[in-house]
Amino acid sequence: MANKPNILLIYTGGTIGMIKDYETNALIAFDFSQIIDKIPELKQLNCTIESICFNEPIDSSNMNTDYYVDIVDIIENNYNNYDGFVVLTGSDTMSYTSSAISFMLENLQKPIIFTGSQLPIGDLRTDAKENLITSIEIASANKNGSPIITEVCLYFEYKLYRANRTTKISAEQFEAFTSFNFPSLAESGVHLKFKEHLLLKIKNKKDKLIVRKQLDDNVVVLKLFPGISIKVIEHILNTPNLKGVVLETYGSGNAPNSDGFIELLKTAIKKGIKIVNVTQCKSGRVIMGHYDTSLLLKEIGVLNGVDITTESALAKLMYLLNKKLSAKEFKQLFETSLRGELTDKYHF
Missing domain, CATH: 3.40.50.40 (Rossmann fold)
Incomplete structure (x- = not known):
């Protein structure tokens, strides 16, 4: 891993990517290419950040297996150029989507962190900034030159979960997700603490990423x-x-x-x-x-x-x-x- 990790944001749609047009009071899509200007706190992270957005951002209710493949395509095409990925989707179907991505990627050796928010990124009391900043920090985290996370995870409201263990539990609380049958993998407080004994370990670093795009939705x-x-x-x-x-x-x-x-x-x-x-x-x-x-x-x-x-x-x-x-x-x-x-x- 390079001294300064390269992180790719992948925005598919969802509440986190919306800001208010104060002239019309309508919510409009956020330009993630301008993210550093909107969230200057990101400059404090020891990483470079680039972004890719769906041409037409989708509401999470419209998520389907074709979009799963679109997300995986972006990861596959950029896998060798980035040290970690943060995928932004609507929270309503995030557990479904992130669970599917975890199965579609075999021999994963880099972090893929799903996150989103309950309020748009431009709202005064938004949870979007904390979720996004910490997700990027987690995707950048490394130990002895190797990423700490090498699996598909979901971060929301100070907790990192294994994505395929999560369920959305609230439409209104910032603590929108939980993992009932498995502990969180990390918690964000004054310090970002990883529970390393719970993390999936790489079996063989020589194994190449295998991408499975054929899903049967019957x-x-x-x-x-x-x-x-x-x-x-x-x-x-x-x-x-x-x-x-x-x-x-x-x-x-x-x-x-x-x-x-x-x-x-x-x-x-x-x-x-x-x-x-x-x-x-x-x-x-x-x-x-x-x-x-x-x-x-x-x-x-x-x-x-x-x-x-x-x-x-x-x-x-x-x-x-x-x-x-x-x-x-x-x-x-x-x-x-x-x-x-x-x-x-x-x-x-």
């Missing part, structure tokens, strides 16, 4: 609730070209054990549809077979999502469904941590 989230109609479940499972289902169950992975429900899942699995058991609970994990109501799911071949988030489960399905895997291989890979997205051992 997936769906099926959230169970008391009284859900069998006809509704049947209709969802018979969606044309459906290949993967994130089944949001109760508690530690429990679901109805009625013959009709189990038979629908069994039929779908026989057709090759991958069904993953993920708990609706905010924290905790799926323990297949812990109760009778999850034992049948295990027996028919439903996959154990352990403590993965719904956002990450979707991303992992999209990633794995394009690989030519046997049922056994698919199960093994999904139930194994590939990017730190689920916990193999429950102690930190």
Whole structure:
């Protein structure tokens, strides 16, 4: 790494990139090429900063897999020229997007930090400046000439999280994200403190970055609730070209054990549809077979999502469904941590 890290900002859209036109009171897109002029505090960071923006910034509600590929393309094309990347997106879908990017990039050896804000960068009480400044500082952080972070992360309101562990929890509080099942990786206070024992480590520095751009979006989230109609479940499972289902169950992975429900899942699995058991609970994990109501799911071949988030489960399905895997291989890979997205051992 050079003495002065080069950091690339990638702006896709979202609240953080908006400023108010005081003549019209309308929000307009911020010109990130002028970022040093707008946020002179950045001059205090020991790095150089450049930016790339989507030609047409998008609202996070319009995020999709094509835009995931656009983000990855920018990273791939600039990977050798920069020491770290800060990706600015809308917070509403940031956990989905950053989770997907974590699977699309194999052998990552540089930091990719996602951030955004709840208020536009030009607002008086905005959280955008702190989130942006600290994200750049994190992306620049190195130890003995190597980056401290070598994974995809999400920074918001003084905490750095593994991106594929996050969930947005508030539409109004500055502390908009959390990671229920895994600790934060760093905390920003008077000092920026990294929890280095929790960070993903580079397995082999000689491995080159591998970019996976083929995602299969023929997936769906099926959230169970008391009284859900069998006809509704049947209709969802018979969606044309459906290949993967994130089944949001109760508690530690429990679901109805009625013959009709189990038979629908069994039929779908026989057709090759991958069904993953993920708990609706905010924290905790799926323990297949812990109760009778999850034992049948295990027996028919439903996959154990352990403590993965719904956002990450979707991303992992999209990633794995394009690989030519046997049922056994698919199960093994999904139930194994590939990017730190689920916990193999429950102690930190």
